Amino acid sequence: MSNKEFSEFCALLQAQRKQLLDEVRERIAASGEGLGFVNQSKTTDDDGAADAAAEMDVAMVIRESQELQDIEAALARIGDGSYGSCIDCGREIGRARLQASPTARRCLPCQEEDERLRARAHSARL
Numbered sequence: 631m632s633n634k635e636f637s638e639f640c641a642l643l644q645a646q647r648k649q650l651l652d653e654v655r656e657r658i659a660a661s662g663e664g665l666g667f668v669n670q671s672k673t674t675d676d677d678g679a680a681d682a683a684a685e686m687d688v689a690m691v692i693r694e695s696q697e698l699q700d701i702e703a704a705l706a707r708i709g710d711g712s713y714g715s716c717i718d719c720g721r722e723i724g725r726a727r728l729q730a731s732p733t734a735r736r737c738l739p740c741q742e743e744d745e746r747l748r749a750r751a752h753s754a755r756l
């Protein structure tokens with residue numbers, strides 16, 4: 631991957647990170663009391679709906695912070711020059727795939743293989 635492409639994806643990831651951070655910040659501000667982590671411990675019968683909303687916020691923030699971690703990891707890979715290479719086979723992930731999902735760590739065949747293995751591991755546990 632060329633330096634120009636690195637900086638393109640770097641800018642893309644930084645824009646995504648900023649957008650996610652803004653969303654997380656807004657959600658935290660909107661939910662007031664620190665996201666309901668605190669008020670979950672003082673649950674009473676009549677605030678079940680508020681709790682459910684707080685839990686949804688928590689779930690969203692957890693999902694968004696996982697996305698943020700993926701973005702941070704992708705930015706780190708840009709920093710060390712490994713961005714755009716598959717972590718399993720080392721081949722180039724491919725521009726189209728990276729444009730569709732800039733935080734991808736695996737090429738498509740390896741990603742599919744990984745998902746197959748996970749599905750198999752999951753069904754083995756059942």
Ligand SMILES: [Zn+2]
Pocket residue numbers: 716717718719720721736737738739740741
């Ligand atoms: Zn691969």
